[in-house]
Amino acid sequence: MKNIKSYFLFTNKQRSGIFLLIIIIVVFQFTYFKLSSKNSSQSIDNEQLESFIREVDSLKKLKLVEQEPKIYPFNPNYITDYKGYSLGMSIDEIDRLHAFRAKEQWVNSAQQFQEVTRVSDSLLSVISPYFKFPEWVTNPSASKKNTNNFRINNEPKIVEQKIDLNQATAQQLQKVYGIGEKLSQRIIDFRNNQPNGFIADIQLSEVYGLTPEVIENITNHFTVKNPPNIQKLNLNMASVEELVTIKYIDYEIAYEIIKIRTLHEGFKSLDELTKVKDFPVHKLEIIKLYLTL
Incomplete structure (x- = not known):
C-alpha cells in the first residue's frame, strides 16, 4: 500500500504541470466544439446554388454548340461519303446520289435532290438552305443572254x-x-x-x-498561250527557306523534302514528292509549276 500510494504523491512543480495540461486540453476541446457547431450552423444558400448550377449548364451548352461542325454553302452534286454522313444522310441515301451522278446526271434543285436520295423532309429542311448551285442553274435568264x-x-x-x-x-x-x-x-x-x-x-x-x-x-x-517566265527552284538544290516560298509548302513539309532528298541522294522526278510525309498530293500539279530538276 505504501508503494501504491507513492505513485499518487506529486511535487508542487508536478502539480502545476498537470494543472496546466488540463487547462490546455479544456481550451482545445472548447475550441473544437465551437468551430464544429459554427460549421454545422451555416446554412446553404439554395438560390445562389441554383444560380451557379444554371451558369455551369449554360457554359456546357455553349461549349457543345461551339463543337458542332459548321456547314458552309456547297454543291450537293459533289457530296462525298464523309460529307453526306456529317450532314446526317444514311448510306443508302448517299449511294443513291452517287449512282445518279455516275450516269452523268445533275441535281439542279432541292426538290430533285430529295427525289434522287429520298431524304426525309426534316433533313432536307436543315441542309437545303446551304445548297449552292451554279449561276446558270439559279439564274437561267442571265445564261440565256449569253447564248x-x-x-x-x-x-x-x-x-x-x-x-x-x-x-x-x-x-x-x-x-x-x-x-x-x-x-x-x-x-x-x-x-x-x-x-x-x-x-x-x-x-x-x-x-x-x-x-x-x-x-x-x-x-x-x-x-495559256504565252506563259510568263518565272524563276523555278531546283528541287535538288533548294534550301528550306526557298522551298517555303512556294504555295502549299510550309516549313514542316520543306524539312521532310530535304530529308527524303538526302536519304535518296536527290529526286529523279518531281512526282517523287508524293513520297514526302504530309505532302499536299492534290496540289502537286500546282507546286510542280514552280520547280525543276
Whole structure:
C-alpha cells in the first residue's frame, strides 16, 4: 500500500504541470466544439446554388454548340461519303446520289435532290438552305443572254483557235457555258493577283467556284498561250527557306523534302514528292509549276 500510494504523491512543480495540461486540453476541446457547431450552423444558400448550377449548364451548352461542325454553302452534286454522313444522310441515301451522278446526271434543285436520295423532309429542311448551285442553274435568264457559238458548239478547239487566257476579257469568259458575271470576275481577279498572270491552265482549279466541268468548258476555248517566265527552284538544290516560298509548302513539309532528298541522294522526278510525309498530293500539279530538276 505504501508503494501504491507513492505513485499518487506529486511535487508542487508536478502539480502545476498537470494543472496546466488540463487547462490546455479544456481550451482545445472548447475550441473544437465551437468551430464544429459554427460549421454545422451555416446554412446553404439554395438560390445562389441554383444560380451557379444554371451558369455551369449554360457554359456546357455553349461549349457543345461551339463543337458542332459548321456547314458552309456547297454543291450537293459533289457530296462525298464523309460529307453526306456529317450532314446526317444514311448510306443508302448517299449511294443513291452517287449512282445518279455516275450516269452523268445533275441535281439542279432541292426538290430533285430529295427525289434522287429520298431524304426525309426534316433533313432536307436543315441542309437545303446551304445548297449552292451554279449561276446558270439559279439564274437561267442571265445564261440565256449569253447564248453564243461557245454554247451552241462546245467542241474543243485546237491551240491556235483558242483565246489566250491571260488576254481574255470578262465578256469573253462569260460566253462559256456555266460562267456568269461573278465567276468571270473571279477569274480576272485571280489572274491579276498573280505576278505575271496564269502560268498554266491547271491554275483555274485555284479559282473558287469553278467546278471540273466548267474548267473543262473553259479550256475548250481558252489556254495559256504565252506563259510568263518565272524563276523555278531546283528541287535538288533548294534550301528550306526557298522551298517555303512556294504555295502549299510550309516549313514542316520543306524539312521532310530535304530529308527524303538526302536519304535518296536527290529526286529523279518531281512526282517523287508524293513520297514526302504530309505532302499536299492534290496540289502537286500546282507546286510542280514552280520547280525543276
